[in-house]
Structure formats: C-alpha cells, structure tokens
Amino acid sequence: MTITAPRIGAALDRVEAPLKVTGAALYPNDVSYPGLAHAAPVRATIAAGRVTAIDTAEARAAEGVIAVVTALDAPRLRRGPVTLLGISPPAPLQDDRILHYGQYVAVVVADTAEQARHAASLVAVEYAEDVPMLDIGDPRAEVEDDPWGMDVDRGDLEAGLAEADVVIDETYATPDNTNNPLGLMSTVAVWHGDGSLTVHDATQWPHGVRMSLAETFGVPESRIRVLAPYVGGGFGAGLRAWQHVILAVLAARETGRPVKLVLTRPEMFTGVGYRPESIQRIRIGATRDGRLTALAHEAIAPVALEDDNFEAVSHTSARAYACPNVMTRDRQVRLNIPCPGSMRAPTEAQGNFALESAMDELAVDLGIDPLDLRLRNFAGTDPLTGLPWSSNALRECFARGAELFGWSRRTPEPGSMRDGHWRVGYGLAGASYPPYQVPCQARASLQHDGSAFVRSAATDIGTGTYTVMTQLAAELLGLDVARVRFDLGDTDMPYSPQAGGSGLTGALGNAVRSACRQLLQAFLDVVADDPESPLRGLTLDEVEAGGGGIHRAGDPGSGEAYTAILARHDLAELSADGRSTPPTPDTTAWAGAFGARFVEVRVDADLGVIRVARVVSVIDGGRVLNAKTATSQIVGGTVGGIGQALFEETVTDEGTGRIANATFGDYLIPVNADVPDMEVVFVGGPDTATPLGTKGVGEIGLVGIAAAVANAVHHATGRRLRSLPLTLDALL
Amino acid sequence: MKTREEALSRLGASVGVEFGVNGVRRRVGVEGRVTLLDWLRDELGLTGVKKGCDQGACGACTVLVDGKRVVACLMLVAQCDGREVTTVEGVAGVGEAGAVQDAFVRHDAFQCGYCTPGQIMSAIALIGEGRAGTREEIAEFMSGNLCRCGAYPRIRDAIVDAAGGEVG
Known part of the structure; x- marks a missing residue:
C-alpha cells in the first residue's frame, strides 16, 4: 500500500464547527442530570499552617444545603497513581x-449553585498560621538540583569561556503565568446504582482522570466512564485529575446525588496549575566572528511542597546551537505555593526567552546581524547525540x-527606525519544541x-483533532471525509494519552493510521x-484504498467496494484496532518542530507603550x-506569546500567598486589539x-515570541529588558 | 442599615418577572440573586451561553437584550422584566446571523469554541450597529470578548467577510 500524502493537507473546515457556532457543543459544565446538586469548595x-477548627453549623443550616465535608471529617482517600505525567x-x-x-x-x-456558593461563604475556618515560604x-x-537527571555537560565550559573574545553573562526572569482557558474547569459526577461512576470533566486526558479516580475511590477502571467531547481550552490546565475533580466525585458519593462543580475564575488561579516563575542565568562565549565557544544556562524555578512539576527550563539550550562546550542546570525550590503545572510550551516558553534574548545581546556586542549569528551557529546535527x-x-x-x-530593511542601530512618534523595532528569535x-x-x-467510524479516547481542546483525524482516516480508507466520523473524548473508546506536549497528533495519527491499515488487512x-x-x-x-473500496495498487479499475465485500460475506461491519508507539530512530536524532519568529514592535516615544x-x-x-x-495553532500560540511578552504576570501577595490579581480584570491576557x-x-x-511524518504544532507557536518582542523593543529603544512581562514602566 | 441576614434573605426571595427569550414569552418567579446567565443555562438549558468569568470581564456570556450586547453574568433575571433576550440559540441559521456563523466556520475563527457564542453575538450586534467598517474598528469593538486560544485575527477576518467587506 502506498500513500501519496500531500505535504500540506487540505484546509478543511472543522468538522465540529456547526456545533460550536450554534452553541450546541456540550462542554462538561453544560451537562445536567435530573436531581443535579451543586458543589462549591x-x-x-x-x-502555611494548620486548620484548628471548622464551624459548619451556619452553612449546614443554610437553605438547600445537603452536605458539608471538611478537612477535619472527610473520608480517607488514596492519592492517585503515578502516570506517564508523574x-x-x-x-x-x-x-x-495547609x-x-x-x-x-x-x-x-x-x-x-447559588445556595452552595452562599453556604460555602458561611463555613468558618480557624487556623494556626505559620510564616509561609513564598x-x-x-x-x-x-x-x-537536577530534578530529572537532564542536566547536560558537554565539552569544557570554562575552557570555552576562556577562549571567547566576547562573553555575555546576564540573568533573566519570567513570572508566574496562569493558563486561564476560557472554559471554567468543571466536573459533573454521577454514581450509579450498580456502583459505577460517570464523570464529565474538562480534562485533556480522560484516561488519566479515570486512572486517578479508580485509585482514589477504589473502583475498577472498567466501572468508570470519563467523558470530555468538548473542552473549553486547557493549555495544560486540564492535564491532571486535579483536586476539584476528586471533590466533585466525593460530593456525589456522599450525597447520592449527581453533582456539578464549576470552579470560579479566581479558583482557576490556585487549583489547576500554572507556569512557574523562573530565574535564569545565561553565559555565552563567542569568537569575534560569531562562533559560539561556550554556552551555560542555569535555571531555578519553584514547585509545591508535596507535588511535582516537570519544568526542565534550561534543557533545550543544549540542543539549540552547534557549540562544543555546554552546561545546562535546573533546580527546583519547594515553596508554600499552589502546584505549578504545564502551561502551553512549558519550559520552552521560559528557557527560549532567556537564550534568544542572550543571543540578541551577543549579536549586538559583536556587531553581527542577529539572523546571521543564528545561521553561523546552526546545529546541522543534533548536539546531544551527534x-x-x-x-x-x-x-x-x-x-x-x-x-x-523584510528583515533587510532593518537598520541595525537601536532607535534608528521611527514612524512619527512611534519608535520602530525589528526583532527575531529562533524556536524549537x-x-x-x-x-x-x-x-x-x-x-x-x-x-467509517474511527475513535479513540483523545480530546480536542481546540487543536483540530476531530478534523485532522477525520481527514487522515478518509485518506487512508479511500473515503470522502463526509463518509467518515471520528469520535473522541470517552474512556469507553480505545486508550489515548493526553492532548499535551505537542504529542497527540503524532501518537493518535499513527494509531489511526495503524487501525486503518489493519482494517484494510481485515478486508x-x-x-x-x-x-x-x-x-x-x-x-x-x-x-490501495480509494473510491470507497480497495483496488490493486496503480489500477483503480481492479478492485471492489467495501460495501460489496461486506454484503457478500454477510457482515454488518468490520473493525480493526491500531496502536502506535514512540519512534526510536537509531540513525537519526528525532527532531521536533522548529521555527523562526520575526516581530515588529512600536514603542510610543513619550509614553513607553509597547505594541x-x-x-x-x-x-x-x-x-x-x-x-x-x-495555522490556527500557530496564530493562537503567537497570541499566547504576546501575552507572555507584554501582559501576563500572576502576582502573589508577599505575606499571605494570596493571588492578588486572580480575575480577568486584573490578570491581563491579550484582547483582540x-x-x-x-x-x-x-x-x-x-x-x-514516524510513518505519519507530522510534528506537533500546538506549542511551537508560543515559543520565541517573548524573546523576539524583547529583542525588537531593544532595537526600537536601546533598552534591554530582561524581565517579563515587558511593561511601559520599565521603559520610562 | 439592613443586617447582612436581611439583605441575604431578600436576595433569596422570589421575584416575578415576565420577558421574552428567543421570541418566547416567559413568566417566571426567580430568586433575586439569580443572574440571567445562570438562569438561561440552568433553567432553560440554553448552554450556548457560556460562563468564562462570572465577573463581566470575558464576554463569553454575551447575549442581546433588546438588541444590545449585554454580558448575562452581570444582569439579574429580575432586571429583565419587559425585555427581549436573544441568545446564540435564537439566531442559529437565521439571516445575517447565519452569515456570521458561516464566516466564523470558513475563517476558522475559533479553536476550542468556548468563547465562540459570545463572539458571534457581539459580531452580530457590531455589524448591526454599523461598527464593523474597518479591521481596526472591529478589533476595538470586539475587545470585550476574550479568546484564550488566540483566534483574534481570524475573528476579524470572519466579521469583515460577514459584513460584506474584503478580507485582507
């Protein structure tokens, strides 16, 4: 069987689009049940400290209240399992x-819901407070140190720095960012009379939620069904079975009622992960003609006291450039903070900002065009493996x-390009994921x-999974896309990993490819x-597959339709399973996505406003x-990058650990304008x-934007800003 | 000055309201504290009206009240007496509304789709108000509708297209 796949697939409209534009797509918090009760945390x-007393009398007496469960009287629950996400x-x-x-x-x-929220406000908690580590x-x-064993030492860093004509040694800072998908994280939990459990959850990984709930509540996975046909975005916030999911399932078990729990926007800042801040020192040594002789990237980031978060901020720098002497270091500090988690382009978003800012600083010091500097140090082979x-x-x-x-129109001198009262800056950054x-x-x-009906328990958090898998199956089975239904978001379907890490299209696409080939084999x-x-x-x-059936390769006239085979053999349907495993190429280094980002900023000469x-x-x-x-993935990632560059910073109150800006009025994300x-x-x-030949594109779109913007701001103003977000006060 | 309990008991008290939703007259008794957003979703099952912040900041719950854009999370049902409320379910496939929806599909003006009903209701109102003349104008007047997936340029494309303009 040969496939002549186009390099760029057809720009098919999203197959689920009609449901989304009419409001008919049912997200987890749109689900209701007869007798539905509502939970509020x-x-x-x-x-930091301890709970000394919880007075629930007033809450229990409030109208409509069915149950109050507290940290002092809750039933014992097991912690969920270690999964591929930790x-x-x-x-x-x-x-x-606490x-x-x-x-x-x-x-x-x-x-x-109103009664639950009101009664929650009546629960009186007393604490013995400690001084928190924040x-x-x-x-x-x-x-x-080195939490994941991923630190890299290549060559001799000190020797590389010693032989350099120019050394950059700067420290960069990125703040906490909060994922903030528009969809409030929501769970609807229903325990059935036979002891089975149905959960509608705004998750990026239905099977992950099922695994966690099975362990936590002691129920076989086969008796739990997790549904997430539509999810209002995630950007990493839906990767784990967070505690509110457990609370909803617990509340349903305690009350015997179907229970819905919808987080408020402020609760979305403390309960579903966020991108942790980082402090990063970069040292780069280079010869006068711009060859890197040394690169050191040392990053430190916080993590929660009793949870983990994979965030190897410095690691990608070891693969970014052809440089003989490299050191990367990651450290995590345990603090009294809500658990950080993955947020779109975790690690790369922060690490790339520091590295690509430093490369721009080096270009300025050397008087070399930033584009040329990157090309001179292009890693033609994988620096980690050779x-x-x-x-x-x-x-x-x-x-x-x-x-x-139009990069050639750039005049290198900072502040040399103007348009009226706007200072104009061009900046670029390389990106990889x-x-x-x-x-x-x-x-x-x-x-x-x-x-055809093709399915897997994946999620489509807006990336286009429904659509691209429909297209792929149609191509592989030789059917019109209108004759193919791809479905997802249900743990009663075959196992799928999470939509995350830019890994789903490759994993699922190769599994769909395998299933379709197995189906042809079954025929x-x-x-x-x-x-x-x-x-x-x-x-x-x-x-080959084509025209609604199978034919001899290269001879469409010599074959027959699926329908004919099924009818002649008295079959209502034929099915096949497929699976994919990660590639293990031994003669090449498995590459992810790459990108080049070019940004023009305009900085108001008087006010410092950056656009x-x-x-x-x-x-x-x-x-x-x-x-x-x-394309939409890249556009959307770019918007996330603009947010990281110019607006987004979760502010924690120094004394209390309270999130000081936990609303959309205070935590700014980019708006249309x-x-x-x-x-x-x-x-x-x-x-x-891989057989499919795809690369994940969900995250590469965010990577590099913050650095390109910062580099453009430097070009516009001569001011080097090393701390995100880039705000006008830093320019005044 | 009222006590907290008195104030709260008034919020929980039932209020009689008569108004229209998507062309159907409704006469209801509802707690004074219930927002239009929650009532549309929980009582009428009009879940196309989305809750993204419940604080009037994201626009996901945008509906039309007497033809004007309103964030339903900041309006109480008790304020709706005598008014006509239109949700995304009430404009599906009808005239200009259908054109806006088609344009959103064609231009891939959404990803997760959660903010989309609100974006579409704002877009319909914008075109109706004659404020969709330029991309800059659209960007400005659509800035009350957040989209975390980042579909903004394509939302502009869709609205320009639906308004009969040339997509750049």
Whole structure:
C-alpha cells in the first residue's frame, strides 16, 4: 500500500464547527442530570499552617444545603497513581495541614449553585498560621538540583569561556503565568446504582482522570466512564485529575446525588496549575566572528511542597546551537505555593526567552546581524547525540521569514527606525519544541453502508483533532471525509494519552493510521479465498484504498467496494484496532518542530507603550495535516506569546500567598486589539521519524515570541529588558 | 442599615418577572440573586451561553437584550422584566446571523469554541450597529470578548467577510 500524502493537507473546515457556532457543543459544565446538586469548595486563606477548627453549623443550616465535608471529617482517600505525567496531585481534605493559599479545606453541596456558593461563604475556618515560604530565595526552602537527571555537560565550559573574545553573562526572569482557558474547569459526577461512576470533566486526558479516580475511590477502571467531547481550552490546565475533580466525585458519593462543580475564575488561579516563575542565568562565549565557544544556562524555578512539576527550563539550550562546550542546570525550590503545572510550551516558553534574548545581546556586542549569528551557529546535527536530525528546516525558516518580513530593511542601530512618534523595532528569535510521543490506540470500523467510524479516547481542546483525524482516516480508507466520523473524548473508546506536549497528533495519527491499515488487512483476510473478489490473495502492500473500496495498487479499475465485500460475506461491519508507539530512530536524532519568529514592535516615544505591530512566523511542522487548523495553532500560540511578552504576570501577595490579581480584570491576557494580523508559513517536509511524518504544532507557536518582542523593543529603544512581562514602566 | 441576614434573605426571595427569550414569552418567579446567565443555562438549558468569568470581564456570556450586547453574568433575571433576550440559540441559521456563523466556520475563527457564542453575538450586534467598517474598528469593538486560544485575527477576518467587506 502506498500513500501519496500531500505535504500540506487540505484546509478543511472543522468538522465540529456547526456545533460550536450554534452553541450546541456540550462542554462538561453544560451537562445536567435530573436531581443535579451543586458543589462549591472552601479554600484556605493562609499559605502555611494548620486548620484548628471548622464551624459548619451556619452553612449546614443554610437553605438547600445537603452536605458539608471538611478537612477535619472527610473520608480517607488514596492519592492517585503515578502516570506517564508523574505523580497525581494529593487527594484533598486528608489532613489539617495547609501547604498553600487556596488549598481546599471543605466542600459544600446544595440544591442550587447559588445556595452552595452562599453556604460555602458561611463555613468558618480557624487556623494556626505559620510564616509561609513564598520567595524562591527563601533560605528555609528545600532545593533540589537536577530534578530529572537532564542536566547536560558537554565539552569544557570554562575552557570555552576562556577562549571567547566576547562573553555575555546576564540573568533573566519570567513570572508566574496562569493558563486561564476560557472554559471554567468543571466536573459533573454521577454514581450509579450498580456502583459505577460517570464523570464529565474538562480534562485533556480522560484516561488519566479515570486512572486517578479508580485509585482514589477504589473502583475498577472498567466501572468508570470519563467523558470530555468538548473542552473549553486547557493549555495544560486540564492535564491532571486535579483536586476539584476528586471533590466533585466525593460530593456525589456522599450525597447520592449527581453533582456539578464549576470552579470560579479566581479558583482557576490556585487549583489547576500554572507556569512557574523562573530565574535564569545565561553565559555565552563567542569568537569575534560569531562562533559560539561556550554556552551555560542555569535555571531555578519553584514547585509545591508535596507535588511535582516537570519544568526542565534550561534543557533545550543544549540542543539549540552547534557549540562544543555546554552546561545546562535546573533546580527546583519547594515553596508554600499552589502546584505549578504545564502551561502551553512549558519550559520552552521560559528557557527560549532567556537564550534568544542572550543571543540578541551577543549579536549586538559583536556587531553581527542577529539572523546571521543564528545561521553561523546552526546545529546541522543534533548536539546531544551527534546524529543527523530526522528533519530540520530551521535555516529555511529563517530565510523565508526574513524575506517575508523584510528583515533587510532593518537598520541595525537601536532607535534608528521611527514612524512619527512611534519608535520602530525589528526583532527575531529562533524556536524549537522537542518531540514527544507516547503509546496510543485507536479503532476503525467500516459499516455495511460503506461509511467509517474511527475513535479513540483523545480530546480536542481546540487543536483540530476531530478534523485532522477525520481527514487522515478518509485518506487512508479511500473515503470522502463526509463518509467518515471520528469520535473522541470517552474512556469507553480505545486508550489515548493526553492532548499535551505537542504529542497527540503524532501518537493518535499513527494509531489511526495503524487501525486503518489493519482494517484494510481485515478486508483482505475476508476475501483471501473469495473466488468472486478481484482482491483475492493480495497483500496489503499490493493494494490501495480509494473510491470507497480497495483496488490493486496503480489500477483503480481492479478492485471492489467495501460495501460489496461486506454484503457478500454477510457482515454488518468490520473493525480493526491500531496502536502506535514512540519512534526510536537509531540513525537519526528525532527532531521536533522548529521555527523562526520575526516581530515588529512600536514603542510610543513619550509614553513607553509597547505594541506588537507585525508578526511573521515560519514553522517547520513536518507534514501538516490541515493547513487551516495548523495555522490556527500557530496564530493562537503567537497570541499566547504576546501575552507572555507584554501582559501576563500572576502576582502573589508577599505575606499571605494570596493571588492578588486572580480575575480577568486584573490578570491581563491579550484582547483582540492587542493582536496584529500575522503571517504564518510552513516549510520543511514530512519528518522521517514516524510513518505519519507530522510534528506537533500546538506549542511551537508560543515559543520565541517573548524573546523576539524583547529583542525588537531593544532595537526600537536601546533598552534591554530582561524581565517579563515587558511593561511601559520599565521603559520610562 | 439592613443586617447582612436581611439583605441575604431578600436576595433569596422570589421575584416575578415576565420577558421574552428567543421570541418566547416567559413568566417566571426567580430568586433575586439569580443572574440571567445562570438562569438561561440552568433553567432553560440554553448552554450556548457560556460562563468564562462570572465577573463581566470575558464576554463569553454575551447575549442581546433588546438588541444590545449585554454580558448575562452581570444582569439579574429580575432586571429583565419587559425585555427581549436573544441568545446564540435564537439566531442559529437565521439571516445575517447565519452569515456570521458561516464566516466564523470558513475563517476558522475559533479553536476550542468556548468563547465562540459570545463572539458571534457581539459580531452580530457590531455589524448591526454599523461598527464593523474597518479591521481596526472591529478589533476595538470586539475587545470585550476574550479568546484564550488566540483566534483574534481570524475573528476579524470572519466579521469583515460577514459584513460584506474584503478580507485582507
């Protein structure tokens, strides 16, 4: 079987679009049940200490209240399992210790949401308060070096610095950012009479939630069904079975009622992860002609006291450039803070800002064009392994981007470009996002009417999974897309990993590909001895799918329709399972996505207001399954990058650990008028590491924007800002 | 001055209201504290009206009240007496509204889709108000509708298209 796949797939409209534009798509918090009760959590108002008393009398007496469960009387629950994403969050309400502001100390269940929220406000909690550790430099805090064993030492750093003509040694800072998907994280939990459990949850990983709930509540996974057909964004906030999910399931068990729990926006700042702050020191040594001789990237970031978060901020720097002497270091500091978690482009978002800012500083010091500096140090092979990349079109990204952006019009002197009262700056950054794939399964069925049903328990958090998998299955089975239904978001379907790490399209796409090929094989098996079939005795390599059936490769006239085979053999349908495993190329280095980001900023000469005026992004995304949805991923990631660059900072009150700006009125994210029109182009070809040839594009779109904006601000003003977000007060 | 309990008991008290929702007259008794957003979602099942912040900051719950854009989380049902409320369910596939929705689909003006009903209601009102003349104007008047997926440029494309303009 041969597939002549286009490099850029058709720009098919999203298959679920009609439901989304009419308000008919049902997100988890749109689900209701007869007798539905509502839960509201009570959160700690201190960051460290103990609960000494909880008075629930007034809450219990309030109208409509069914139950109040507190940290002092909750049933014992087991902590969820270690999964491929690491440990599960601690089960809630299990003891009297307070480890962070916003920790759940009780949950109230009532007939209506208003009654539950009101009664929650009546729960009186008394604390014995300790002095919380909130600062990354707190001497009391436990520090862990190299938490993931990923620190890199290559060559001789000190020798590399010694031989350099120029050395950059600067420290960069990024703040806490909060994911803030528009959809409030919500769980609806229903225990059935047979002891089984149905949960509608705004998760990026239904099977992960199922695993956690099974362990926590002691129920076999097979009796738990988790549903998430639509999720109002996630950006990492939906990767784990967070404590509110457990609270909702617990509340349903305690009351015997279906229970809905919808987090408030302020609760979204303390209960579902966030991008942790970082402090990063970068040292780069280079020769006068711009060859890197040494690169050191040392990062420190906080983590919660009794939880983990993978955030290897410095690691990608070890693969970024051809440099013989490299050191990367990561450290984590345990503080009294809500647990950080993945937020779109975790680690890269912070690490790339520091590295690509430092490269710009080096270019300025050397008097070399920042574009040339990057090309001179292009890593033609993987610096970590020395192997050739499975694919890498980064140079093409830079070349094409420079041309589209008009980089040659840039005059190098900072402050040299103006347009009226606007100072104009051009900045660029290189970007990469590492490859990631974990095992995934899918199932494909061909119905007697010749239509196909393909499914896997994945989620589509807006990335286009429904659409690209429909297209892919249609192509592989030789059907019109209108004859294919792809469904997801249900743990009764085959196992899928999370939508996250830019890993789902590769994992799921290769599983769908496998299922479709197995399905073709199943048809060939059925007709193997069928004298009436022109396909009799043929192998998978000798046929192609097309026109609603299977035919000899290169001979569309010699074959037959699926419907004919099914009818002749009295089959209502044929199904096949497929699975994918991560690639393990041994002659190439598995490459992720690459990109070049070009940004024009305008800075008000008097007021310091920074506006992003133009963005050109050229991305090596491997094989692109759908030009429209892939472009939207890059556009959206870029908007996230503009937020990181100019607006986003979660502020924690120094004394109490309270989040001081936990609303959309105070935590600023880009609005329509903050975002310019932008150009997105894909270059490169299918990646050679997997049969499908895709690369994840969900995160690369955010990477590099903050650095490109900061570099453009320097070009516009001569001011180097090393701390995000870049705000006008820093320019005054 | 009223006590807290007195104030709260008044909030929980039932209020009689008569108003229209998507062309259907409704006569209801409702707690004074219930927002239009929660009531539309929980009582009428109009879950196309989304809750993104409950604080009037994100625009996901945008509906039309007497033809004007309103964030339903900041309006109480008790304030709706005599008014006509239109939600995304009330404009589905009808005239200009259908054109806006089609344009959103064509231009991929959403990703997760959660903010989309609010964006569409704002877009319909914007075009109706004659405020969709330029991309700059659209950007300004659509800035009350947050989209965390970052579809803003494509939302502008869709509105320009639906308003009969040339998409740049």
